[in-house]
Each structure stands twice: as structure tokens, then as C-alpha cells.
Amino acid sequence: MGKIAFLFPGQGSQFAGMGKQIAEQETLAKDIFDKADEVLKFDLSKIIFEGPEDLLKRTENTQPALLTVSTAVLEVFKKHGISADYTAGHSLGEYSALVAAGSISFEDAVYAVRHRGLLMEEAVPAGVGTMAAVIGFDQERLEAITAEVSEYGDSVQVANLNCPGQIVISGTVKGVESAGSKAKEEGAKVIPLQVSGPFHSALMKPAAEKFAEVLSNITIHDAKTPVIANVTAKPVTSKEEIKSKLIEQLYSPVRWEETIRELMDSGVDTFIEIGPGKVLCGLVKKVNRRANVLAIGDMDSMMQALEKLKGESVDA
Missing domain, CATH: 3.30.70.250 (Malonyl-CoA ACP transacylase, ACP-binding)
Structure with missing residues (x-):
């Protein structure tokens, strides 16, 4: 088997009720939801599990919600001993990828993306x-x-x-x-x-300047696993480079096709999308039909993926 990359979805993959089953069944997952509520000082879990959709769809809620669900699923998946050679995430998903790579703690990431969402909303008034x-x-x-x-x-x-x-x-x-x-x-x-806004455009530059201050309030470590940066579609591990790329990412294009090609050139043949939905699996297949793609968003899909990866039946 070739190398494995963990991929993490961005805005657009969210839906009310995501992560609920895994939080009810797995303490490791529930702990992540509890940490999010504690750091943000409001009941984000309730919005994730129950909606309403319009509240979940607000950027400042969507971003921490997706990060929380992806990280909760990842924590449960990790105990089965499958590790990644690379991680990557689409836009907001890059933060989940950095958590997975040991560069940012979940608590720091959820604080950062909540503020990222607020600043993105603030940068351009709704409807503009x-x-x-x-x-x-x-x-x-x-x-x-x-x-x-x-x-x-x-x-x-x-x-x-x-x-x-x-x-x-x-x-x-x-x-x-x-x-x-x-x-x-x-x-x-x-x-x-x-x-809700013109993400990854020049209109986000004012948000990027303020976001630099948010990032100076958190600790970024060198990544233990290389993360493919959206901005360059190249692997990064140094904390300085990770920080500067996260600031640039707000107003730069997400080079997703190049990211997948970079991973393939590095020997990755199995792509595991961790979090709600299967959007990234679909994009990978459009780049290379022969790639192995697995999407893990709940316990059922996790067990199916583990059977394929380990070639045997798996007990939860």
C-alpha cells in the first residue's frame, strides 16, 4: 500500500446533526464537543446537533462547528492505529489538518476559527x-x-x-x-x-490583517506530519511558515487540484476524508479516477473504512 493522506472538509459540508451519533457513542468524541463549548463560552454543540440550519450556516458558527466535528471523528479514528503521511484541508479544513498534524491544539484552533469567521463576516457587509x-x-x-x-x-x-x-x-x-x-x-x-461572503478574494485583506493578531494569541508548533498548504500546494512543517500561510490563505486561492497532485506525486494513493460529507472524495476522483478514497463522518462509515484499510472485519 502507498502512503495515506487525511483530508478535512471546509465550509459547505456542514449539516445539522453532524457528529451527533459519534458524540453519543464515543467519550473521546464527546470530549472534543465539550472542549469547544468551554473555549467558546457558548453551546456550539447544540447548534451542531440540532441546528437551526440558518444559525449553523453563519460563518462564525460554521467554521468552529466543522473543525469540532472533524477533530472529534479524527480522535476516535486515531485509536485504530491508522496514521497519515500527510494532511491537508480545504480552506477552513486546513485548521483541522493542522490539529491532526500536531501543529495547533484543538482548543487554540477552535478559538482561532471562531474569530476567523467573525472577521470574515465583518470584512465585507452581507450582500456586498x-x-x-x-x-x-x-x-x-x-x-x-x-x-x-x-x-x-x-x-x-x-x-x-x-x-x-x-x-x-x-x-x-x-x-x-x-x-x-x-x-x-x-x-x-x-x-x-x-x-455569506467573498472568501479567498482581495476583499478579505482587512480581515487578514486583524487575523494576524488572533494568531499571535495562540501557540503554533512545527507540524509533526507535513501539511499541504492551500496557498502554495506544497508541504509545510515550520511554525513560522504555517502562521504566515494561514494569514495569506484568507485572501489567496485554495489550490486544491494542485494539492491532490502534490500528494500523488509524493506517493499517496489513499485519501481519507475525515468529517461531514464526501465533497473532497469527489474532487480527488476528478483529479485521478484510480485514487482510493474513503469518507469517514460517523461510526458506520468509520467501520467500513477500517475494514477496507485493514482487510478484515473490525469490532467497534
């Missing part, structure tokens, strides 16, 4: 910014279109390079609409995304 997926279009051409639109005063950038033929753009509502309609004229399919 948005994002859209551009399907079946050339990356260089799209970068040229967004640069052209931005030059005329409506800020828009390439935000997520997810997989072949799927790129997300982010910016002001007008900027995203203009760039989207130009891409459509040239044959692209454009899907507006239900997001």
Missing part, C-alpha cells in the same frame, strides 16, 4: 460580496477575465482551483456577475454559490 463556480473553463482565461473586470473597479478573483474544470470566483456581487457573464459568453457554465 459573493462567489460562483465556473464549470468547464480554462484557468488562465478566467484569471485574465477576473483581472480585467477588477481593473474597472469591481473586484473579483479566482478563489478555489478545485479540480479539472471546476474553478470558483469570488469578489463583489457586481464583479462576480460581470466575470461570470463574460465566461458564459465563451461557453462556461456558471453556478452562483450560497455563501
Whole structure:
């Protein structure tokens, strides 16, 4: 068997009720939810388990919620003795990847992402910014279109390079609409995304400056396992580099397709998505159909994954 990478999902994978089963069945998982509530001084677990969806969907809740569920699932999974050669996470998921790699404690990470969410909300008032997926279009051409639109005063950038033929753009509502309609004229399919802000765009620079202060309140260690940074799609382990990349990440594109290619080039053939949903498994398959992908979001999927990994039946 080749190498293993743990992948962690970002915003968009959340749903009310995620993590509830594992928290009820496993003390290790419940402890993570309790720690989150304690650090944040409010009942985040209740929002995760019961919703309502609109409250869970608020960025400042979604970010700590996803980190908490991914970490809770990871803690239970770890006791089965499967370890990662690399970790990576999509946008917010990078924090779960850093927790998994021993670079940031869960308590520090949940504090940081709660503030990250608040600062991202604050940077751009609701309704000013948005994002859209551009399907079946050339990356260089799209970068040229967004640069052209931005030059005329409506800020828009390439935000997520997810997989072949799927790129997300982010910016002001007008900027995203203009760039989207130009891409459509040239044959692209454009899907507006239900997001609360223009993430990974230049509009997030004010949030990044304030976020640097948040990161100076937490302890970042050198990572024990290499983490593929969103900003560069290259492995990082040094605490200084991890910190600077987390600040840049707020306004830089998420290089996800390149991240998967980097992992494959490093000998990874098994990708385990830890947390709610299977979005990242789908993206990995679009990069390489032959990759082994496993998604672990609850006890059932964990047992199935362990049987495949160990080639035997597993008792919980």
C-alpha cells in the first residue's frame, strides 16, 4: 500500500446533526464537543446537533462547528492505529489538518476559527460580496477575465482551483456577475454559490490583517506530519511558515487540484476524508479516477473504512 493522506472538509459540508451519533457513542468524541463549548463560552454543540440550519450556516458558527466535528471523528479514528503521511484541508479544513498534524491544539484552533469567521463576516457587509463556480473553463482565461473586470473597479478573483474544470470566483456581487457573464459568453457554465461572503478574494485583506493578531494569541508548533498548504500546494512543517500561510490563505486561492497532485506525486494513493460529507472524495476522483478514497463522518462509515484499510472485519 502507498502512503495515506487525511483530508478535512471546509465550509459547505456542514449539516445539522453532524457528529451527533459519534458524540453519543464515543467519550473521546464527546470530549472534543465539550472542549469547544468551554473555549467558546457558548453551546456550539447544540447548534451542531440540532441546528437551526440558518444559525449553523453563519460563518462564525460554521467554521468552529466543522473543525469540532472533524477533530472529534479524527480522535476516535486515531485509536485504530491508522496514521497519515500527510494532511491537508480545504480552506477552513486546513485548521483541522493542522490539529491532526500536531501543529495547533484543538482548543487554540477552535478559538482561532471562531474569530476567523467573525472577521470574515465583518470584512465585507452581507450582500456586498459573493462567489460562483465556473464549470468547464480554462484557468488562465478566467484569471485574465477576473483581472480585467477588477481593473474597472469591481473586484473579483479566482478563489478555489478545485479540480479539472471546476474553478470558483469570488469578489463583489457586481464583479462576480460581470466575470461570470463574460465566461458564459465563451461557453462556461456558471453556478452562483450560497455563501455569506467573498472568501479567498482581495476583499478579505482587512480581515487578514486583524487575523494576524488572533494568531499571535495562540501557540503554533512545527507540524509533526507535513501539511499541504492551500496557498502554495506544497508541504509545510515550520511554525513560522504555517502562521504566515494561514494569514495569506484568507485572501489567496485554495489550490486544491494542485494539492491532490502534490500528494500523488509524493506517493499517496489513499485519501481519507475525515468529517461531514464526501465533497473532497469527489474532487480527488476528478483529479485521478484510480485514487482510493474513503469518507469517514460517523461510526458506520468509520467501520467500513477500517475494514477496507485493514482487510478484515473490525469490532467497534
